[in-house]
Amino acid sequence: xxxxxxxxxxxxxxxxxxxSATAASLYTSQPGISKQIRLLEDELGVEIFSRSGxxxxxxxxxxxxxxxxxxxxxxxxxxxxxxxxxxxSPNSGSLSIATTHTxxxxxxxxxxxxxxxxxxxxxxxxHQGTPLQISEQAADGTVDFAIATEALALFNDxxxxxxxxxxxxxxxxxAHPLAQLSELTLADxxxxxxxxxxxGFTGRSRLDEAFASQGLAPQVVFTATDADVIKTYVRLGLxxxxxxxxxxxxxxDDDLVALNARHLFASSVTSIGFRRGTYLRGFMYxxxxxxxxxxxxxxxxxxxxxxxxEAREAYFADISLPVY
Numbered sequence: 001x002x003x004x005x006x007x008x009x010x011x012x013x014x015x016x017x018x019x020s021a022t023a024a025s026l027y028t029s030q031p032g033i034s035k036q037i038r039l040l041e042d043e044l045g046v047e048i049f050s051r052s053g054x055x056x057x058x059x060x061x062x063x064x065x066x067x068x069x070x071x072x073x074x075x076x077x078x079x080x081x082x083x084x085x086x087x088x089s090p091n092s093g094s095l096s097i098a099t100t101h102t103x104x105x106x107x108x109x110x111x112x113x114x115x116x117x118x119x120x121x122x123x124x125x126x127h128q129g130t131p132l133q134i135s136e137q138a139a140d141g142t143v144d145f146a147i148a149t150e151a152l153a154l155f156n157d158x159x160x161x162x163x164x165x166x167x168x169x170x171x172x173x174x175a176h177p178l179a180q181l182s183e184l185t186l187a188d189x190x191x192x193x194x195x196x197x198x199x200g201f202t203g204r205s206r207l208d209e210a211f212a213s214q215g216l217a218p219q220v221v222f223t224a225t226d227a228d229v230i231k232t233y234v235r236l237g238l239x240x241x242x243x244x245x246x247x248x249x250x251x252x253d254d255d256l257v258a259l260n261a262r263h264l265f266a267s268s269v270t271s272i273g274f275r276r277g278t279y280l281r282g283f284m285y286x287x288x289x290x291x292x293x294x295x296x297x298x299x300x301x302x303x304x305x306x307x308x309x310e311a312r313e314a315y316f317a318d319i320s321l322p323v324y
Contacts (some may be wrong), residue, residue, distance in 0.1 A: 003077065005040040007035050009048055013067050014140065017049065017056040020099045072277065075141060086281050091122035093281060098134040099126065099147040103270065106246040107324065108147070111290045119283045124193040129224070130198075138273055144284065146273045147291070158273040161303055162316050163292035165267045166324040168207070168222040169248055171234050171241035178240065179257045186264050190216040193239030195230050198223045204306035206244060210265045231256065246324050269321065280304075294319065 008022070012033065015022045023030040034054075041047055047058040048063035059067065085093055099108065104126060116124060127137060131148040138146035139157050146158065168249040172178050172190060172205060178188060199208070211218050221239050224230050227247035234241040234256065241256075272288060272295070274280075285297045306312050 001040065001043060002036075003073075006073055007037045008036050009040065009063075009067060010070050010074055012056065013048070013059060017058070019056065059087060071141075075275065075277050079143070079277065082279040082281055086279075089121075090282055091263065093121055093283065094123040094125065095145075095284060095287060096125040096127065096143040097147060098129060098137045098146045100131065100134065100141040101128055102151075102244050102247060103147050104128055105227070106244070107270070108291070111287070114290055115283075115287055118286070122283050135273070138275055141275055144274060144278070145287070147270065148273075149268050149270050157276050158270045159276055159278075159304060159312065160273040160309075161288075161292070161295055161300070161312075162269045162319075162321055163295070164272050164322045164324045165269045166260070166271055167245055167262040168242055168265050169245050170261050171231060171243060171253075171256050171258055173235070173237075174255065174257050176240070176257070178259060181259075184259055184264060186210060186214050186216055189240070189242070189261075189264065190218040193219050193221040194242060195222045195224075195233045195239040196220060196242040197227075197230070198225050206265045206268055267323075270324075276304075284287065292322075294322070 006202060008026075011022045011026060012019060017027065019030050019033050023033050026033075037048065040247075044066070046066075047060050048066055049059045050060055053196060067268040082093075108126075112124065115122075125143075127134075127143055129137070134143075134146045134148045135158065137143045147163075147308075170178065170184060178184065178192070181188060196207065197206070219239075222230075222233050224233075227243045230241045230243055231247075231253060233239070242261070245258075245262075248256070250258075279301070288295050288300060289297070303312055303315055306315060
């Protein structure tokens, strides 16, 4: 059994069993990959992939277990590489982050600016996607960190740490009737067409839960993943907007009014997550603490040592999170 063979089966599984695409991504030949997979299966005495002619069709039950272990081994190998780099070049390397538009646009710029100034030799890569895509990327090792509000809890292989709480505001043009009210109710909001986030994005579930709890059926006429797009359609008169508080800028959005909605919707928590077994380099600890100052290196190490999600949740149960 060779490490290269484990890498081949792992990469084939990540490329939807497409050996040609895998070969292209690894800069090697398709016959070479196919041969090594066959040699590994012959050595193990089981098929990892089912076939139809020359095509791989699915992962076998045995293959699912083998791939899980292979992934763990490859992550350990990557950890060794990272450890060696930490001693050889502690202030250089790369850091990849997956997050949503709201985090990338409003919560991260100052943190990233400070990080780049401190670590100019660290190459920083940002990927944007849905919370589910972000979580998957962190779980399979495509990125180092996932920063999101939704979906991170779906992946048991992720160590999640809460960063801050945030809530929402209702955006309306200055002349809108809701701007004249001293305090909004959910019924007031539900009486108007709504423009807000796509389900699964940026705490959208909190909105749906709040309306459902009062038996209200809001008319959501337009959804988007980008708060700036939502604001554009509010300006066009399509409806009132519901966005994260952080997405409203009093200067650039001076034609809109942000109405307080903290009493209408439960707050949401943005978390940072990374795969269990990840070797965190010094600059990775620094990034986490810059984004969430309560997540010091000591705290992160203590959380990483906990064996279950329940234990990690209990660890943070009594911590008062900052409010964005």
